[in-house]
């Protein structure tokens with residue numbers, strides 16, 4: 130049985146006391162405080178960064194052979210699988226996430242480590258046929274100290290998406306989980322030590338971003354910041370990192386379209402639409418929260434979409450049948466309720482939801498709103514809760530214009546039986562990832578990330594390994610004389 134983590138992981142040791150006070154964890158189902166962990170202050174951050182820099186300089190990880198690094202990462206993945214039920218329970222309790230989703234996310238984290246463990250020995254530079262006489266080749270070298278800052282909505286996968294490629298490529302990593310959800314990140318640190326990741330190569334410092342974020346990001350010994358979170362936080366991090374020309378990748382917010390054409394398999398599109406936006410209680414950067422429907426099928430699609438949404442099982446995250454759990458916090462739910470009130474004030478029609486289904490717990494019923502223009506705040510801003518806005522369209526050009534009428538560009542879906550149109554629209558929609566006739570847009574093997582205000586840089590796929598390394602080019606002069 131995995132212990133519930135109650136300490137920070139710095140230099141291979143557990144710290145039960147820290148100068149940032151404590152982070153109180155509130156159960157989103159009972160609204161009761163159930164656990165606490167220490168919060169790092171600037172002092173622990175200074176220490177963690179110098180430990181990481183020393184671990185990197187000593188090269189006790191970067192110079193470990195790729196095969197041996199892979200062995201440790203496979204061992205870590207195996208430990209995650211062995212402890213998957215405990216980790217899933219921890220994540221479910223901390224986030225309010227349905228247990229089935231939590232289990233999939235934990236196992237997905239293990240798969241992510243295995244994917245990058247397998248990739249280490251296939252990731253290298255190339256030989257280039259330059260005009261000058263000699264031999265030109267490129268090398269991929271680790272950046273050094275990488276800070277991975279992750280949000281509260283998918284704590285374990287986001288941590289693994291960053292830690293796995295960063296470790297695979299030989300960096301020392303400091304993982305900073307969100308202050309509301311530090312537990313599985315801390316558990317990951319413990320399992321990494323057990324797997325044989327050397328002390329100081331992976332450290333986990335829970336703490337408040339507002340208090341330690343700038344110290345971490347601006348620290349001169351930190352080479353790269355890999356961030357997932359809100360667009361405003363990302364913009365701030367970019368500014369703080371700029372004077373030192375740090376490497377930064379940003380996975381930010383979204384307001385993704387789900388475009389349903391009249392020739393689509395409407396039944397399938399309507400059946401899939403609820404979980405595409407209400408999965409993880411809408412707290413999903415990829416949530417298809419702008420549902421765009423071609424006019425001839427508007428009524429029939431809406432009838433099926435609303436009925437399927439009413440059929441979602443909202444309830445206790447530990448119940449295997451639950452599809453939608455509570456929101457993460459009282460504050461987050463209030464924020465979403467303000468958007469629902471705004472939608473009502475602006476003449477939006479609530480087709481379902483809008484209410485708190487239970488007296489206790491931060492629950493909010495899945496809510497569908499139509500009748501608002503694309504320019505309204507509710508249709509423009511990332512609500513990050515269980516709210517979908519639906520907008521009708523006349524033709525393909527209008528669908529694309531509506532899909533692109535947002536500052537974000539993370540993901541989206543197109544549903545149509547016309548493959549040519551699917552390809553045309555997929556290309557025209559301004560998003561980093563897009564799915565056709567499905568809402569699934571995350572694949573370990575493929576790059577994931579956004580355009581526009583959804584950020585830059587990519588998680589997953591080979592691209593992530595590129596982004597945790599520097600590319601060096603080396604030219605060796607070889608004259609005819611040398612060869613004779």
Ligand code: NAD
Pocket residue numbers: 278279280281282283305306307308336337338339341342343346357358359360362363365366380381382383413414415511513539578579583584
């Ligand atoms: P957030 O920006 O408030 O916090 C994210 C992380 O940044 C947390 O660990 C937080 O402590 C830290 N942080 C806060 N202020 C900081 C600062 N000044 N310097 C450094 N770090 C700081 O985001 P959140 O509320 O935890 O997460 C929700 C957001 O994340 C949404 O906007 C969502 O769309 C986005 N998100 C994006 C993706 C993606 O891949 N694009 C995935 C998941 C979530």
